[in-house]
Amino acid sequence: xxxxxxxxxxxxxxxxxxxxxxxxxxxxxxxxxxxEGEATPNAMLNATAIFxxxxxxxxxxxxxxxxxxxxxxxxxxxxGDKGINDVVPHGFWNSTKDAxxxxxxxxDFKSGIVAGVVSVGEQLKKFFPWDEDxxxxxxDEISRS
Numbered sequence: 001x002x003x004x005x006x007x008x009x010x011x012x013x014x015x016x017x018x019x020x021x022x023x024x025x026x027x028x029x030x031x032x033x034x035x036e037g038e039a040t041p042n043a044m045l046n047a048t049a050i051f052x053x054x055x056x057x058x059x060x061x062x063x064x065x066x067x068x069x070x071x072x073x074x075x076x077x078x079x080g081d082k083g084i085n086d087v088v089p090h091g092f093w094n095s096t097k098d099a100x101x102x103x104x105x106x107x108d109f110k111s112g113i114v115a116g117v118v119s120v121g122e123q124l125k126k127f128f129p130w131d132e133d134x135x136x137x138x139x140d141e142i143s144r145s
Contacts, residue, residue, distance in 0.1 A: 004071055007037075008110060013142055016117065023121025028129070029059075029061070029121075029128045030065070031067070032138060032143065041073075047068035050143075056081060063084045064080070065084060065124070066078070067116050078116065078120070092123060
């Protein structure tokens with residue numbers, strides 16, 4: 001079992017996926033969580049590559065958000081596509097990262113990720129509310145590498 005696979009228990013993973021599903025019920029936005037097992041010198045650079053690999057730039061409203069975690073490097077990044085980046089308040093990504101980090105420092109990674117998902121979901125709902133024509137453009141499952 002890899003570091004990425006051991007990072008969360010199956011129960012924790014289910015809770016994160018449920019948080020993603022709940023957040024996406026109120027928005028046309030898409031949230032993904034990716035867990036990297038290997039060390040990386042630059043979390044944001046890796047997040048950008050994973051964002052592209054997962055097809056997150058292909059959402060209709062450019063409102064995909066990736067929460068990227070490098071287990072071995074003990075680092076993470078949050079990356080939003082152009083549509084959401086253009087409308088969130090200044091400092092939003094840093095404040096979301098800070099909220100997650102508070103949980104991470106206590107070793108509560110599941111709660112930190114859920115806090116990030118909830119925060120992102122609130123902004124997506126505000127700027128990209130759900131519409132009856134919306135469809136889930138990306139999987140809700142946690143991806144790994």
